[in-house]
């Protein structure tokens with residue numbers, strides 16, 4: 426989603442550990458096994474058959490590709506537009522994410538499917554402010570790391586969680602509004618389905 430430019434300081438040390446003081450972000454929820462292996466297979470089949478669109482930001486094409494449902498997001502103009510409805514295969518996973526997040530399923534107006542081929546990343550960002558205070562995501566395929574960081578009075582706070590296949594996470598509260606997050610290169614093909622609310626005017 427929209428990202429904010431940050432100072433180019435090294436994120437990890439030579440051992441690949443994040444630099445900074447460990448702190449668990451308030452508002453971060455992690456739930457393993459949100460979907461079963463059988464459900465994951467069906468979802469991967471459905472997602473594998475979809476078409477994806479490239480993301481071009483600042484003239485660069487990202488390795489990851491995306492498909493939006495409900496509400497589309499233009500990465501160049503930051504505009505939201507209506508997109509095709511959520512396919513029926515994704516209704517149950519949206520319901521479970523909404524349960525986990527404690528929101529109404531229909532409030533997740535947008536579903537973003539992201540396809541990460543091996544080596545694809547998402548850089549440091551906060552999700553666009555046009556979206557509401559709760560974001561939830563499901564991971565399918567390869568595991569990856571979700572990194573979080575925030576800077577306070579000259580001190581960087583960091584946190585890292587492994588996103589196992591079939592797991593879900595919620596970013597709410599400070600984890601959504603204050604912390605930035607990123608995903609370092611994924612080892613194998615991974616998909617995420619992330620759900621967002623629209624901010625009320």
Ligand SMILES: O=C(O)CCC(=O)C(=O)O
Pocket residue numbers: 426537539547552562563606608616617619
């Ligand atoms: O792939 C994910 O789980 C996270 C993606 C993400 O941070 C985003 O689309 O804003």
Ligand SMILES: [Fe+2]
Pocket residue numbers: 426550551552606
């Ligand atoms: Fe994000």
